[in-house]
Amino acid sequence: MTVATNRLPKRNEIPDEMKWKLEDIYASTEKWEQDYQEIKSHIVKIQGFEGKLAESAQNLLDCLKVQDQLAEKMGRLYAYARMRRDEDNTNTVYQALTDRAATLSVQASSATAFITPEILSIPEETLKRFMSEETGLELYHFVIHEILRSKEHILSPVEELLLAQAGELAQGPGTIFGMLNNADIKFPTIKDENGYEIELTKGRYIQLLESKDRRVRKDAFEALYETYRKQKNTLAAILHASIKKDVFYARVRKYESARHAAMDGENIPVEVYDNLIQAVHEFLPEMYRYVRLRKKLLGVEELHMYDLFAPIVKDVEFKITFEEAKQMIAKGLAPLGEEYGKILQEGFNSRWIDVFENEGKTSGAYSWGAYGTHPFVLMNWQDNMNNMFTLAHEMGHAIHSYYTNTTQPFTYADYTIFVAEVASTCNEALVLHHLLETTTDPRERMYLINHQLEAFRGTVFRQTMFAEFEKITHEKVEAGEPLTPELLCQIYRELNLKYYGPDMVVDEEIDMEWARIPHFYNAFYVYKYATGFSAATALSQQILTEGTPAVERYINFLKGGSSDYSINLLQGAGVDITSPKPVRDALEVFKKLLDEMEQLAAQVQ
Known part of the structure; x- marks a missing residue:
């Protein structure tokens, strides 16, 4: 199938065989509604265990089983609703379904908030006895070990309940950014290589930056970032709110920093993060060498940020269906x-x-x-x-x-x-x-090697630059500094200058790139x-x-x-x-x- 480039097709214009089959999760919305009601009953059921986990190994096992049943159904319910919404973010039916699932998820989190602090209140000798008495608890040995590992960061049952109930509010910045970025923000049209008007979209953006026509690359680059710049105050406020949320949760749970809190969840030493940044800094001269080679092969006097995706191997083009x-x-x-x-x-x-x-x-x-x-x-x-x-x-x-x-x-x-x-x-x-x-063709080999060089640039160098941006911005909020649009742009510009070196013209537009990165709403990812x-x-x-x-x-x-x-x-x-x-x-x-x-x-x- 070839999708017309002059406009985006509507959802119902895409053939079914090119769509995912979400009916494999729920055959109908009615089936979704049935699970929705079952989750409500599981919530009631699990609340009945509160205050009783220390009474017997059986109570502890039964509670953990119900928690798993609740989480499994909740995961299915939310994934279906959100993926349906992702098909078309303007579809109000699935907007509503996603909102209901998110609200129910917070209710489920609130209902289970007592479990971890209550397990921590059980003497370790009693927990060991429970696990030796009840073979069914063998499944949960690692789970319980993890709870004990995080003991100093778990709050009282009342405090955990409050945090769980605040979960929906905490999702706010990410949800608002997602709606703005995916549903509301509209980009202008630009002219393609043949002079035809084409609507700029996030999906087409990189394809346009791969154009052999430098004018097309420049127009797409400027149009995209000018659109985000018009929303810079709103976008800065959303990101600032998200980072404040990260810092709040870290402080409440008595972590040294938001970064420590994020990494402790997977028991990853903070040194892994620092080692990554240090190692990448050591190899920045190699990135500068790649920038020089790209500039040479493109045959340009100045290499701009919009030239980073342009093909540098002539007469080779992989058009792959x-x-x-x-x-x-x-x-x-x-x-x-x-x-x-x-x-x-x-x-x-x-x-x-x-x-x-x-x-x-x-x-x-x-x-x-x-x-x-x-x-x-x-x-x-x-x-x-x-x-x-x-x-x-x-x-x-x-x-x-x-x-x-x-x-x-x-x-x-x-x-x-x-x-x-x-x-x-x-x-x-x-x-x-x-x-x-x-x-065996040397030009094809160059093309493929450059693809891998670009993978390194995009996945090791660029993501590490993102990671350094997250580290700096969180540290500034932790120090009480406000994140204004100007400061965010300044931080981002300085990082681009550091990572790309003297042969790259760091265009003013790229200072706004922070505003369009969804991963910044899932910090330290x-x-x-x-x-x-x-x-x-x-x-x-x-x-x-x-x-x-x-x-x-x-x-x-x-x-x-x-x-x-x-x-x-x-x-x-x-x-x-x-x-x-x-x-x-x-x-x-x-x-x-x-x-x-x-x-x-x-x-x-």
Whole structure:
């Protein structure tokens, strides 16, 4: 299918076979309503355990079981409503469904808020006796251990209830930003390479920045950021409110900082964050070298921010349809074995994927789902190499979820965000290796190597820059400084100057980029892209060089869910991310690829 470029299609104009099949979660809204009512009854049921957990091992076990049942149904209910809304954010039916699910989720959190502080009030000797008396509690040993680990940050039952009830308010900044960014903000039209008017959208933005026509790139760049600049005061206020929320929760729970609070949830030492920034700073001269090479190959006197996505290899263009992309990905992931390949094909053939952009659809790409059903992938497909790699990336997430959901009980099926990017990025690395192995044309090889250099730039360097922005902005709020639009732009500009070096013209428009990054509303998340990319680089090399033993370790890692700490799961797969070595090793790969790129550039000129 080719979607017309002069306007976005409406949702009902997209063929069903190119839409995800959310009926696999709920066959109808009526089924959703049934679960909605059941969750209400579970809420009442779990409230009956309050004050009784210390009475017997049976009470503790029954309460934890009901909590799991409640969480499983709540996850399914919310995922369905939100994914329906993501199909078209202007659809008021699914706006309402999502709001109801969010409200019910807060009610569920409030109803279960007593559990953790009440478990902490039970003497450890009694807890040990309960676990030896009741074999059913074996399932919850790790859960209980985690509760005890966080003991100093858990408040009284009354305080935990208040925090849970404030949950809906805490979602406010992210929800408001999402509606503004996905439903309300409108971009102007610009003229394409042929002089035709084309509506600028977030989904088309990168495609326009990849245009060979520099005027198109510049027009798209300026139009996008001028639109955000008009909303700078509102956007700064929303982000400031979100960061204040992070700081509030960290202080209430007696953490040293919001960063410490965010990382403690997954038991990740703060040093991992600091090591990442330090290692990337060490390799910034290599980024400056890449910028110089890009400037040279583009043949421009000045390299601007809108030139970062322009093709630098002449006479090579990979126009890849969705069907072609699926075939290329399947071949690239063949080293992961037959079982992995079968799951991949099931995802391709059973409508796990929502393919094309339409009016009101949430931008970008993600994988999501609920326990008890297969995962889903949202795309906004464009026929190019970047989208092919994005599809490989999101299917990595999806198959990771498939493995954990079919291997782990619900309690441990949801893997942590820290390891989430490993599976997705490993997929990308394996697909790239396949493509490099199957081409002998030096220009095609340059094109592919540059794609990987761009992956490093976007996932290691850029995400680390984002991480540094989050660190600085949170520290300023913690010090009592207000985040004005001017200050946010200043911080962001200084980081761009640091990360791109003397050969890059840091255009004034890029100072507003902070205003359009949705991950900033899930603070201290983005660093995990960089650490995940580094771990994935190491694991893909092991899979390609060791074969079956490395594949088995890797698949076991994918099945691990949250049954152990993320760091331990990665160590089992063969990577120690507590050390800066994986990041440095990954950046050495960047350096070697850059060496080859410079050599190939000299040959073809």
